[in-house]
Amino acid sequence: MNENSFQEKNVLVVGGGIGGITAALELASCGVKVTMLEEGPSIGGRMIQLDKTFPTLDCATCVLSPKMVEVSLEKNIEILSWSKPLAVKKKGKGFQVTIFKKTRYIDTKKCTACGSCSTGCPVVMKSEFNMNTGPRKAVYIPFPQAIPNKASIDKREDRPCKAACVDACPIHTNVLGYLKHISEGRFKDAYMLIRATNPFPSVCGRVCYAPCEGVCNRGQLDDPLAIRDLKRFAVDQFDVNSLEIPQITRTEKKVAVIGAGPAGLSCAHDLAIEGHDVTVFDALPEPGGMLRYAIPEYRLPKEELRKEIGYIERLGVRIQCGTEIGKDIDLATIKNDFDAIFIATGAPKGLPLGVEGEDLSGVIDGIRFLRAVNSGEKVKTGKDVAVIGGGNTAVDCARTAKRLGSESVKLIYRRTRDEMPAAHEEIEALLQEGIEIQFLTTPIRFYGEGGSLSGMECIRMELGEPDASGRRRPVPIKGPGFSIPVDSVITALGQATQTAFTEAIGMSPAKNGTIEIDPLTGATGIEGVFAGGDVHTGPAYVVDAIAAGQRAARSITLYLKGEEIKPANARKAPEKLSETEVAELMKRYPSLERIPMPEKKVEERVTNFGEVAIGYSPEQARAEASRCLAGRIEGCIQCGECERLCEVGAIDHTMRDEIVDLEFDSIVLAPGFDLYDPTEKREYGYGTLEGVITGMEFERLSSVTGPTGGDILLKGKVPKRFYFIQCVGSRDRQSGARYCSRVCCMYTAKHINIILDRIKEPEIYVSYIDVRAYGKGYEEFYKTTQERGAIYIRGVPGEITKAESGLLVRVEDMLSGEIREIQVDMVILATGVRPRKGIEELCSIMSLERDEYGFIRADSINPSRTNVEGIFVCGMGCGPKDIPDTVASGGEAAARCMEYINQ
Amino acid sequence: MAEETSKKNPEIVGFCCSYCTFKASEMAGSLRMKYPEGVKVIEVPCSSRVDPAFIIKAIVEGADGVFVSGCHPGDCHFIKGNFYTRRKIAALKEMFDALSMKDRLRLFWVSASEARRFIDKVTSFYNYIKEKNDEREKA
Amino acid sequence: MKGKKLKSGDIENALNKFLKDGQHLLLGFKKDENGVSHQIFKGSLDHHSLVNPVFGANAALYLRRLFSKGLKVMLMLRPCEIRAYVELHKLTQVEREDIIAVSIDCFGTVSSKEKKDDVPAEAGKLTEYFKDKGSMRWACSVCRERRGVVGDAGVRIDKSGNFWMVPYTERGEELVSGMEGELEEIPAEMLIPESPKTEKFQIDMETFNKDLEKCIMCMNCRDMCPVCYCIDCVFNGDEYLPKGDALLNKVFRTGSMQMPRGKDLFHLIRMYHVSQTCVGCGACEEACPQGIPLTKYFKGVSERLQGVFSYMSGRSFDEPIPYVTFLEDELKDAMD
């Protein structure tokens, strides 16, 4: 066996269409090493976009995809996708080529083309593969048979903002993602995206303290986004009960969750999805914890909460209410019966004020008060009510009392407005509802006769040195107190945990009653026992509790798998924009005001417990959401959803474009072609009249991989009447092309046959000048097309206008001489061939001559030879060709190239 | 044999040529088109590889239906294979007809891009067989 | 169609002339006290008979892998035997060279199973015999071609009982030319008429299964079939019969089960294999110890399958067997 003398030779093939593929395969079969440059994500060129091919009507995919696979398997061919030549230098007989490799931001070694990244991506773009007639995601695989079959991320520019919102959110909700969805009207997608990391969207959409808004980078320009209200909007568009249950593979592991508050339920939710068998215990008659019993109806309708919990139950979680641990069941027994435990009993106990007369009837602690109201008990408050405290609970109590019909409600707070921990907008609402706040005041005694309250004695305070919490400590002012007549007092000075029951399994809570855990994993000192939420932190926010629950769930799953319990990788802290960045962005994005959340009028709301916030209208929501800076850019917004979904960690946003220098002995060019853009032909109304499309668009429309899955549809209906116009942008001086494009006559005939095969009794007209069916079997194909009923009209239409039904085509039939007016549903323009965009650049870097139309110049006796020795051209690069001719010229180019490198 | 299977859902065995129909079935999958689970396909290089004996075996072993599918006549990757297939299957059909079970064998041409056609073909076949079986159930 | 009218003895003379050359053989029938049987004559005729009223086996069976080295063999057999020979030739199992196949008008036969001594071996009498008593084999009663019109030449009998020798091929003409008399147009009406068209065979699997209950897979049917020519039949191997470990496998997963029965497969697949070449002679049924009506199925099915390609087994040397050829533009309705 003799040796292959060409192993050392390298040839560059530019273009991955059928021409390039043919050339590359021939060269490879001769033993040459081939590097194939493809500008796009996949080889296949124009041909793979076709539905069928003339005249045999066999499908393009059938005939081409085996070839593409051949290329990918051929050891002598290396495909460089997303690549193009930047510069070419003659080097001896060969060339040195500088190649630009656009990055995919995907580790192709890891990517398995499973496609989960695309499903989650919130950025919807136009699919080039479908001639922009259909959508694709920013991270995508252009079509199922793509070679290389790897995803790539379409990242055009860096995100203008720092996405501080996501970092600030304890559960890292994909804020920019769902804002993008909302701004483009994909409300359900928005909801699903929120749902992906949050089992209580409807809760957080209402009562979250929204740390995201605090850090929102847009806030540095004008106002922060109304992130919470937009979440609320998304939630309102979707009914949780219609949510379907994912496929869950059971693990047969049993987990007990103690406390059915946000922490406990979130944990249960995640564990259930992991397939564990979860039971939740709660002392109270209904699940939901503080969400259920502390937050008043007018802020969070109970129905919403029930739905969310309902879904968690549908996941298979058993919730056992009215069961107090330590009383009804002993924790030790639970520890025996279950494989793991999560303790999230929260901080259910109101703190006493610790002053005289607190035991008088008429004095009640806020938590108990709210619980009573939320449990629907008949609660009586007096005429004059004083609420002691400055937190959200206090505010809730006050507003609730007002709604219960008390004439005067006062808030008594020992510091000033600035130190009030309650949410700003809550305080606003409070004041609007006519509740007065008495600052720098503290009760020192409650008094009354017959055991029932009649008034309280207070003293004035002033602010002293800051305390541990950083707030200035109030100190009493010397001097006489004063008294306020009240007939009921509600104290809301904070809450405490109840953790005595944990001693049953030998846990020792801290002095303040909280449980010590590893904050990153939720692990307690005892194996298999985890805790989190208020029971660890003391009273805090819903979303923190959810986060705690999720952390624990993750750890518990690891624990049950017997793996090491390590925390999820930490996220960076929220970043601010620098001054210069802000200034820069101000220029790009003119200031837009935040759209306020519509609310009920005061007089309407104070009389009942109906929800106050009404919610955005779709228009308002889209407008507000589109203020998000991230959403303003083209392409990938780097929201990180794909990273979350990719299970092999193939996504890598740190990748960068590359520029490499390679040496080749010869170059074969197969740059392919573009199609004439008929917009300039006003008379045909392309782009203005609906139903006027180009041949290539029709090709996608009829292809099974196309936007309609192969159904020929116009506005969702099946068109019946078609008009084809040939020689659009060919044989036409004005459009700058005197030449004949050689394929339009036949692909029109092909389209006609496709229609005849798929649509019953269609009406088909064709305008032509000469029908150029020159190839093998073409003439016969053209004849059958006519016989099958297509009406060929010699003559070019004057204009196309809107008709009462569809479109009106005016054309002079040159054979009969008469002017005809024909009504159709769809007009297909057989657009001609144009040199590929960027061919000038290609030619200039290779100093190639081009002909008057811009095609690469080659002579007819040495068809693939260019003016540069060693550079050969094939396919449409040097002028219009049909597929067989392109294949032939591809082979010819390969042969010439072999001759050249063999000299 | 058939008697047993008639109680449960139909079992359809399909022979698909790897160049056209199997490709179509792949695409049907990647486009998430749905067809009954009872349909299972065997990949053969060319429909002409299908020995009628296979079909008889499948039927005798309890398949409720068998289909053979390849490239459209003239498009055969091996140039002429499917013309022979057409003859063989036509003959076998005649034999099945004589034994009154013609409707349990089908032959169709599906090219690689015709995922939808593939779905339509197998689904209608499946449903047809199902009807037949249910009728037999009643009787 | 032209042929030679034969006077009594002509055939014998001709054949004897043929046999004189020691290298020449004749495969035909011999009639003696124990009845008629297949016989290979060398040198000269002896008790030769043109008619064999009893069917035991198809003589073509003996021709398989017969590649006559330089010697001439003449076949003087029933049409069904000659047709089987023609098929075997297409299958390269017999050499065409040096074989002269002569088919003789057939009056139908009696099954060897119910062989009776009173069966006459004379052309004329047989017709009578079948008319009043004697039962004709079912296969013969529905025979597609009982006229001696296949092969190189044929022996025909006209209404008035005269024998005719009719050539169909060059080889046949050669033979006939060596005989007395002049070629003349043969009468349109002959004693054995063209067989009436039998109606399309139609049956159902229930009956099929019932009929085959008795089958014991002795495979005699296959062994005696003249066109079942394979040296090593697939059913000799275990290809189509249940395999041990596979069987255990199944039991492992699905518990106790009835042993799969190979016979449905055996008969159906054999039915397909011989579908284009079966001449419907009924040798299989003759061979079946269980008396299963195999002819019904094999003849019935094969006639239908041959019909699909308007092919008839053994009709001509030049028709290729349908499965090894095709027309680009045919069988439009085969596709569903």
Place this chain on the structure above:
Amino acid sequence: MKTGIFICHCGHNIKHTVDVKKLSEYFKKIPNVTVSKDYVFVCSEPGQDMIKDAIEKEGLDRVIIASCTPSLHGPMFKDVLRKSNLNPFLLRRVSIREHCAWVGNDVEANTEKAKRLILAGLYSSAHYVPLEEKIVDVQKSALVVGGGVSGLSAAIFLSKMGMHVYLVEKEAALGGHVRILKDVWPAGRDGKGIVEEMAGELEKQENVEIFTSTTITNFEGFFGNYEATLKTPEGEKRLTVGGAVLAIGFSPFDPGIKPELQYGKDKRIITTLEFENNSDTLRLPEKPRVAILHCVGSRDEQIGKPYCSRVCCVNALRVGNALKDKHKESYVESFYMDVRAHPKGGEEFFEDTQEKGVLFTRANVGEIIPTPSGVVIRGEDTLFGETFEREFDLVVLSIGMSSPKDCKLIANTFKIALDKDNFFMEAHIKLRPFDTAVKGIFIAGSCSGPKDVEESINHGRASAVKLFGLLNLGYTYVEPFISYVDPKRCSGCRMCEHACFSNAIKYDEEKRVVHVEEAACMGCGLCNATCPSSAISLRGYIDPMIDDEISGFTEAI
């Protein structure tokens, strides 16, 4: 037997609708299954490692991967086996994604289906055997039939690439039809020059033998080692070649077939070719009136030439041009159906010709009546729908291309197919326009349908490079999925041989059995399905494999 089954979740893709855990558990219990695992991404690096060390630790001899469709990741998994020193052909892929998880919603049903699919894979893989790519030696020599531009291009390329080339031309001189063209459009050079330049280039090569006035009497053998017999003026010559390029061109249409054209009866009626040859010797008046008829012998069903001859419109334009250049005052009228000036620059040429004053009339020519004063043409103008009658001094028939005279002969000699118009038939009209059903035999130029000069040159080299690719190593790999014969079983009935359309099966008169010419077999398996005793089998798809695959589905075993 030790089989390892690896079931892929493909992230959620499969896991979502198939209970993969249940499957892997199920198969643990099946006899002959040594390993049964499920994994999130079997194709990922850790997935591959899992397979590797299962093979090494457990000594697997079969690997079944139930995941995406075989055409995906196929080569990669094969490599995994190779790396673990297990023959890659002992790998079985089962598609439970495209053919199960993605096409059904019901988890239970899908899981059952997946189970059956994997079972089928398990059973059929039991019959797998290690396979190797075969290497077959081939002659590094080629036969090129036809000395036209196609043939010449092919010969030049092959010889330059160091192959031994035999060029056979039935005429005395090389160059085919191009040789007689006055000026070849669009090159603007005379044909003689072009072909002689090419012939010269060819003759420079030392490894070339050119046989003119020679025909081919016999061609047999199989790919890589064909035996050709030539009838040369010096007598018979036998050669061995690896393959052949057939470029026998076309025959000009003979207008005599259409008597109404009066061709041959009147010397004022000539063909484009004749015009080319003796345009100077033509005696024409000062202001000649010339008619040019398009589509003579093309697009004409009555005479069985329904196809378009692709070049005659341009030829007609050339005639028109030539006349206008020679006789400014001439009246030249072209009668056409469609003007198919499709080649590069053709349209411009058409426009320029019109500008030069050549009239183009879309017409059906009815009759041609030679009269002393001139040739009268009667016909109907199909644009204005009126009949006309005009007198001309010269009528030029733009004749089409017909299939080469000896196409049938050559087709039989090389055992290749003809299309309905008696041109050679390509394996695939689009992607394999040079291949034939017979390996190593390629067709180029107008013999597979009308072509112009440029296209013919393209074809010449393009087909030659394909042949070169097959032969240049002196050996070729034959992939293992081809047929083989078990001589003990073969009854020598030759059914397979008759059926095989790539002539890969040969009959041995002595042993009376057939054998497979491995280099020629394409691996379709038709023979296997045709043989009643399965004496011939297609490697990788032998009967037991498929039989047991069926049984896996039907659960009969």
